[in-house]
Amino acid sequence: MTKILVLGAHGKIARLATTMLEKDPANQLTLFLRNAQRLADQASDQVTVVEGDAGQLADLKQAMAGIDIVYANLAGSNIEDEARNVVAAMDATGVKRLIWISTLGIYDEVPGKYGEWNHQQLDGGYLETYAAAAKVIESSDVDYTVIRPAWLTNHDEIDYETTQKGEAFKGTEVSRKSIADLVTKLAADPTWSVHASLGVNKPNTDGDKPAWY
Template identity: 65%
Template sequence: MTNVLILGAAGQIARLAESQFLADDRFKLTLYLRRSQRVANLKSDRVAIVDGDVTDETKLEKAMAGQDIVYANLAGQNIQQQAETVVSAMHATGVKRVIWISTLGIYDEVPGKFGQWNNQTLGDYLTRYYDAAQVLETSDLDYTIIRPAWLTNKDEIDYETTQRHDPFKGTEVSRKSIAALVVKLAQTPTEGVRASLGVNKPNTDGDKPAWY
């Protein structure tokens, strides 16, 4: 049985990932989030729920003890502080494997007019998420950073990946696809170690996402 700690467990991608994890009986989940009643319906013999803030390192360490994988689905102005606390708690508990959701454009890797539009639209959001990613990249952890394209709610799993120093491809990807990648990485935890993966739906290149 693989124990997975999900941080930010009520997020849209996280909820999709939880459903996919629970379809595989090799996983047990600990859902860590503020306002835990939002996922109370998931509690079971395979799902524990912890009400807490990621920046509460004492509570986070307690939840992290005995976990095999941390999946962080976090957001906010203090995302760098959250990353620092996660890394510190992982060091304290001896957990090495972390899957971290970030965003496209943090390395200025999105080319052309779409890259210009993305930079203008996201602004200093990119700087904050770059700083958080740097916390992982300068650690000794077995991290995978996932940088999704602009997210859709399409009911599909259809994606391709690019590496840290590759130009980003495409403009969009479904949340369900990102969840599927998270679960795949947890199923094969030696895959994507110390990698930063851009993730897009194939053949969605353009100057901006199709719905803009």
């Protein structure tokens, strides 16, 4: 049995990943979000829904008791503080494995016109805070995988490739369902891509910006 804590469980990717993770009866899920009523109908023998704030260390420590894997799908201007709390709670509870959703561009790894466009869209607070949060994760002693998605679509498809930290980012877009699939695969094999930061894109979507933008 693998006990997985989903932080930010009401997010679109998190809900897709929860559905995929539920397909393995060996997974026991704890869904953590600010307003538990939003996912109250998800509770079952396999799924526990808890209310909590990732900005509060005590909430995270309570939720992590007995957990094997933390999957963090957090967002917001305080994500650096949330990252510090997640690491502190994991250290306090002895949880080692973390799957952390970030964004593309945190290492200035997006090349060409697309990289310039991405900076124009995300600079001024968003990209900087996500980069700072990823630095907190990568400087910690947890067994992390950082996921850096391209611009997200709601396409009903699983079609993606990955790049490593230090490599130029590929493509311009990727489906949320693809990111959820990657999360599910990482949870199924907790030894895969430890201490890695994965850029994720749909193949053959290179361009100056996402085609749909």
